[in-house]
Amino acid sequence: MKLLRQGKSSASGDPSQSMRTTTGNGIDTSRTIHFTFDGRRYAAHPGDTLASALLANGVRLAGRSFKYHRPRGILSAGAEEPNALVELRTGARREPNSRATVTELFDGLEAASQNRWPSLAMDALGINGVFSPVFTAGFYYKTFMWPAAFWEKVYEPMIRRAAGLGRAADEADPDIYEKATTFCDVLVVGTGPAGLAAALTAGRTGARVLVCEQDSLPGGRLRAEHGEIGGMPGWQWAEQAMDELRQMPEVRIMTRTCVFGTYDGGTYGALERVADHVPTPAPDQPRQRLWRIVARHAIVATGGIERPIVFPNNDRPGIMLAGAVRTYINRFGVTPGQRAIVYTNNDDGLRTARDLHRAGATIAAIVDARTTETPLARDMAQLTGAKLFMGGAIADTYGRLGIHAAVIREHSGLTQRVPCDLVAMSGGWNPELSLTTHQRTKPVYDETLCAFVPGTMPAGMRSAGVANGTFATPDCLREGTTCGQDAAQACGFSATVADLPAAGTESYAIVPLWHALPLDRPARTGKAFIDFQNDVTAKDVRLAAIEGFRSVEHLKRYTTLGMATDQGKTANVNALAQMAEQTGSSIARTGTTMFRPPVQPVAIGALAGAARGRHFKPDRLTPTHDWATEQGAVFTANGLWHRAQWFPRPGETHWRDTVNREVRTVRTAVGFCDVTTLGKIDIQGPDAATFLERVYVNAWRRLPIGRARYGLMLREDGFAYDDGTTARLGENHYVMTTTTAHAGSVMQHLELCHQWLWPELDVRFISVTDEWAQLAIAGPKSRDVLRHIVDPAFDISNEAFGYMAAATVTICGGQEARLFRLSFSGELAYELAVPARFGDALARLLMKVGAPYGIAPYGTEALGVMRIEKGHPAGPELNGQTTAHDLGMGRMLSTRKDFIGRAMAARPALTDPARPALIGLVPVNAGDELVAGGHLLPAGAQATAAHDQGWVSSAAWSPTLNGWIALGFLSNGPARLGETVMVHNPLGNSVTAARVVSPVFVDPNGERLHA
Amino acid sequence: MPEVLHPRDAVSPVPLTAHGVTLRAGAMRESVSLAAFRGQADTLRAFVGKEFDVDLPDTPRSVENADGITFIWAGPNQWLLRAAPGTDLLTRLSPCAAFAALTAQGDSRTALELRGPGARAIAAKLVPVDLHPRAFAAGDVALTLAGHIAVILRQVDDTPCYEFLVFRSLAQSLHHELHTAMLGGIPQADRIS
Amino acid sequence: MRLNCPCCGPRGLEEFTYRGDATVRRPESPTAPAQDWVDYVYLRDNPAGPHRELWYHGAGCRSWLVVTRDTRTHAISDVVRAVDVARADKEGAGS
């Protein structure tokens, strides 16, 4: 650690940022901002990530590992980071498991390490490392099996405490998220040389191009390297290219936007981090925006991810990916170490020595796994003065909270200990091809590149640059240009390709290196990590192979490899290469697991968007909603609808007082209720009656104009589906009502019947549910009230407008309305429909003109009580398991016509009289409560399934009968009136004796209906 | 003396503005659905052509005649007509009753208008169809969703202005969702100059 | 997934409702053999490959559609209006 404090004076002039040794192309050193990590305050510059700022301040220890609580530092400089996971912010905005490497720093950011106690440097659970044999591959399956009772009480809490990640916020997320859909001809993912070349080429054709860059700055690896394009530093060329793209009217650019998934039909998911880089979003500004992108063509130019090298104790803070080291130097002006070892199997890694040297670091050694010395290796060693170990390996490392020495094993087998504070390692690059595999198109292994490259591509997708296995910058530019041209052309835009800018070619020249030491001689000490986030080691992979978990899918699940939040971005290829070696197979034959969306974690909040809390789903409001609110109504949800449940009045202390009063009002005077929510479908056409005959069980041909009829619909399997009344308004004109619950599905059903089953029928439908405000006006005085509203030209006397009459009338001096004499309550009742805009006024008018008659509004609860009293089936009776026979409507089934469900309803099992059928129940002991859901048993029978003879479907306190009543289904029920059965309620553990009665409790002869 | 019924708006008529986009509930209009009976579409088209001097569109579009009556494609062989109050559409259409279903729809749908240079970007937060001028122009219609709510969407002009015809019972919810989308601002990719 | 409605154009999955097999047809008569009804109501093949299915454009034009979808890849090779298929079938059967 001492070494770290000896950094040379900083380029930024801020003494606290001791490792800020040069200027970077991505930071603004003219300004200094501050942040805290584990409570300590540090300085940084705008443009820093949390990781670069920590490194600038000499902080190497960033977290503790998942299983073993090993001290971990910063491995990468990108989205693949497995180690440096931190908690950001505090309170409701506390966000765990955030990758420090992609966290844009802002002034005042509070960050904290996680998975440690009491402190990061002094972690009590580091002892897990001592007990590590317990945590080897398959430990979930082996260790915690016995005794079973220990799982919940001991093991699970222990694992949760010990092997956790960060803490989620324990308050509701205060931020706003939103979603949007966008379309383009060509989607370009990534703004490295390939992506920019593609975007420029496609953009110049006039095609609609959408460019997504997950970073805040364009350029990709161009920001991390020295290479030039078009005679200027690559990152400058990238910024110029972006400027040109911004000038193109049909090119749209989204930075800080990660395209995280490829879906069917050219659909992509992307997450735009709108305000993650500021302390809090502006008022009303969304924190993140979830995009659904529909693209005719997509170009995946997502670059690559570098592989670590698997060697013992390769996880100490200060051991980093070589490419990340160059990123910190060139983009952020941070030199992550002063005395470095470069360990590589390829030329790209070698060049890290040059960048470190230029930044002023000492290169202690260059360890090149390749056995033959190359001119580049020799040049690098000469330039930096480093000792070169061709064919060498790192055999071990030292340093508890940060590396301070490495053991280098020469090709000859001799070892030597070399002090260092940084190891820059490169095992080669994996093309970042996740997006190309989400549609289950498999990548293929390329022996020359030692990596998987995209194989068959999904329709409309191309890949370019490193993502496609193309490494040299001129090749990336050329490939991007070709892809952009082809994609635009495929969308009908012709491209003239501009000359490519000049760029230097740098060699790659990789050899396979899947482990530093031969596998048959495992180091006695020192874990060689493959998956840093899930703490999976080379030994675990070996164990999985020995125990027979050899397919990549088994390997993954047995060892948890690749199952952490980073999805094994740095781990998978090393692991399956080792598995291939263990099993004597090739990598190509061993295969790779497929990637699944999202490529990077997506917050649930972003997926929910604005559909949260009260706005989770839309609200449907009835025309009388505002009036009912004024009346103090209590509302209930009925699907999307909000319906008045009851209308409490002062002095009523329990909702049942209110409901009882509302029921009595209807039964003795008059009440009204908004029934707009019932589905209303306008049906017209020469074949309308025939059509009704086909969808309802009963006959319709003879229904006269001006009359309504109750209808029952079955499903094709013969069970009851929906019911309601349909009125005939004209020769070929009907209006159907459905239940509130099935309004949408009945419409869909009718369309299917018409378009698919009987296209020869000439009939049309349209929903008029919203067109009409429909109020039920019920009670012996309902006609008296209506006489004040319906224009006198219309005779609504019982003689002229009897039960089930339907007519178009005018009210209030000429306003068109529809009047139906229908009753759900069993009383003299009407339903009056007015254009919805007048619904509110009609309610107010009813209150006024009805006052002398004692009118009161009633809600759905009183409606429910009254329909039970009258024995009308509703949702609990039409539950999808009951037939027309069960409902006592068997005689309605016509045998003179075809209708939906007729054939299947005739099956013997569906007409068996032993089936439970609708009956009424009253308690034998007055005052006993009947509960819906209770099972019906013969008197004296044991409460067993064998004795189960039916169930209670609906129950209510009846103020009319002054006792509990219920509807239910009882085997052979209609033949058992008068019998006593037991209502067994297993939830309340009660048994109540009940007498079987007719389901019609009120006015069984229908005298009130016809009054 | 009979009581007069006063109409009530489904949503507040007060316009709301954010980020240069204005949301306004349209005035109530007469509206009638016209659905041709089987094999009668040409007869209906001929009648409408003669009576209203307009060609009924066969694709998701709308046309307006000289009297300001809008004819909106609303599905195969089905149209929604919207006109100023007092037009008495049903009477003018009554000769159609022999070959088309006529259904009053004036109270079924509420019109919500989203207008302003950023209206397209705001609409894209709710509407999953391509509204780019190359794909969707003034007069074009889409029967689609706005969030979870089914709408008839129509581009009124090139401001752009979009009209959302939403079921009256859902108008308040859609109004809220549109306003929320407006407050969220114009995304970076859609900078409106 | 996206379906190209013949009336409305390409739309996202959320506008549609899936029903199922479009290859089974309702028996012509309620007195058809019971086995025909059982086949129609309950029995479905589950092919791996192209399959004809009924979808409903409920949030759009309310057309029922016959969609040919490869069940392995979700590739949609054909979308036509169900009413046209049904009419053609009936006319074919009638001639």
Ligand SMILES: [Zn+2]
């Ligand atoms: Zn459609």
